[in-house]
Amino acid sequence: MKLVDVAEFYSDLGGGVRTYILQKLDAGSRMGWETVVVAPGDHDRVEERNGGRIVWVKSPRIPFDNRYNIFTGTRAIREVLDAEKPDIVEASSPWLGAWAVAGWQGLAVKSLFLHGDPISAYPHAILDGVIGSAGVDWLFGWFERYLKRLSQSFDTGVVGGTWFADRLAQFGLRRPTPIRFGIDRKAFSPDLRNPAIRQWMRDSCGLEDPEAPLLISVSRHHPEKHVGTLINGFAEASKNRPMGLFLVGDGPLRRWVERKAAKVPGIYVAGMINDRHFLAQCLASADAMIHGGGTETYGLVIAEALCSGLPVVVPNHGGAAELAAPDYAETYAVADSSGCSDAIHRLLNRPPELLRAAALNAADRVGTPDDHFRDLFGHYARLIEQNLPTLRPQPSLDIEWVPDSQEIPT
Numbered sequence: 423m424k425l426v427d428v429a430e431f432y433s434d435l436g437g438g439v440r441t442y443i444l445q446k447l448d449a450g451s452r453m454g455w456e457t458v459v460v461a462p463g464d465h466d467r468v469e470e471r472n473g474g475r476i477v478w479v480k481s482p483r484i485p486f487d488n489r490y491n492i493f494t495g496t497r498a499i500r501e502v503l504d505a506e507k508p509d510i511v512e513a514s515s516p517w518l519g520a521w522a523v524a525g526w527q528g529l530a531v532k533s534l535f536l537h538g539d540p541i542s543a544y545p546h547a548i549l550d551g552v553i554g555s556a557g558v559d560w561l562f563g564w565f566e567r568y569l570k571r572l573s574q575s576f577d578t579g580v581v582g583g584t585w586f587a588d589r590l591a592q593f594g595l596r597r598p599t600p601i602r603f604g605i606d607r608k609a610f611s612p613d614l615r616n617p618a619i620r621q622w623m624r625d626s627c628g629l630e631d632p633e634a635p636l637l638i639s640v641s642r643h644h645p646e647k648h649v650g651t652l653i654n655g656f657a658e659a660s661k662n663r664p665m666g667l668f669l670v671g672d673g674p675l676r677r678w679v680e681r682k683a684a685k686v687p688g689i690y691v692a693g694m695i696n697d698r699h700f701l702a703q704c705l706a707s708a709d710a711m712i713h714g715g716g717t718e719t720y721g722l723v724i725a726e727a728l729c730s731g732l733p734v735v736v737p738n739h740g741g742a743a744e745l746a747a748p749d750y751a752e753t754y755a756v757a758d759s760s761g762c763s764d765a766i767h768r769l770l771n772r773p774p775e776l777l778r779a780a781a782l783n784a785a786d787r788v789g790t791p792d793d794h795f796r797d798l799f800g801h802y803a804r805l806i807e808q809n810l811p812t813l814r815p816q817p818s819l820d821i822e823w824v825p826d827s828q829e830i831p832t
Contacts, residue, residue: 427458
């Protein structure tokens with residue numbers, strides 16, 4: 423069987439999307455699927471990669487992030503689909519790539535794979551404190567209506583977590599199928615705990631008390647991750663008890679994070695750690711993870727923390743919350759600094775040996791990338807066997823449809 427993934431936000435210089443796509447190409451080749459990725463690039467070309475192929479469609483660079491290119495029309499994408507003749511075609515974003523797939527008249531099952539909720543990631547992260555969650559949903563209701571109409575041209579929807587499937591169903595979409603992501607569990611283990619690395623982390627945080635706990639956080643420096651909430655919560659929690667916070671990550675708010683963290687004793691901004699083995703050693707050498715993002719589809723870093731034997735403090739919403747359980751986690755309301763502080767105190771006042779044992783027990787239930795792709799390909803194979811309708815009308819969108827013969831000026 424052949425799967426073509428129209429991956430609008432794939433880049434060789436990207437992060438999570440790049441990792442996922444390369445895993446998909448590799449898994450497809452091992453599981454008997456011919457897997458092709460259609461992505462925007464600097465030039466039209468075809469590249470063999472990880473047992474599959476990437477078909478690059480010439481597209482301009484995004485002005486504010488030159489690591490990425492962006493599709494500007496549907497015609498070139500549909501020409502690739504005509505040539506590839508897939509059994510299933512997947513749109514992995516709700517924007518122009520999805521328009522191209524929705525309007526394509528080829529004989530294939532169509533899947534809308536939503537890797538995230540842009541309303542939760544941006545407007546909710548910025549405006550919840552101003553107009554409230556219900557107000558944001560009302561203000562951006564146009565997106566939910568747009569998504570509902572767009573989804574009518576697809577045979578299935580897929581998301582990475584149950585909470586996201588439930589959220590979309592609340593807005594009237596046919597409930598997507600949740601297929602959980604996974605991590606390489608062998609790469610993360612408490613056995614990677616390294617006394618020298620732990621001491622370096624403690625020294626970086628300025629910890630002198632040998633009994634002071636060492637916390638770690640790994641996330642992009644982006645509004646949706648609420649790094650400021652973590653800093654404020656840690657600042658409040660550390661007033662009565664010495665502790666350290668080792669912050670890993672990078673992003674558009676990096677300088678703001680550095681300035682804010684510099685005002686709080688005990689915090690070290692480590693930046694991005696690209697060496698995955700070294701990152702796994704840092705995780706195993708800490709005492710607990712704290713996390714601010716409440717909109718992740720799955721919560722990959724939380725899964726990595728559990729496999730490293732770390733108990734966690736996480737928001738009570740999103741993929742991170744789905745991976746949390748009372749025997750190894752404490753939760754707090756999204757963006758609530760005081761709640762975060764209280765959750766840190768509650769966790770640190772519990773027996774660390776019991777917390778770590780419970781975290782490792784939970785890690786046994788964390789899936790792997792192969793588990794995810796086996797479930798995904800199995801879902802698609804069942805849909806193909808059902809001989810679903812193949813000729814579908816284009817959806818009626820709030821935004822004018824981009825016709826095949828017209829490209830957006832660049």
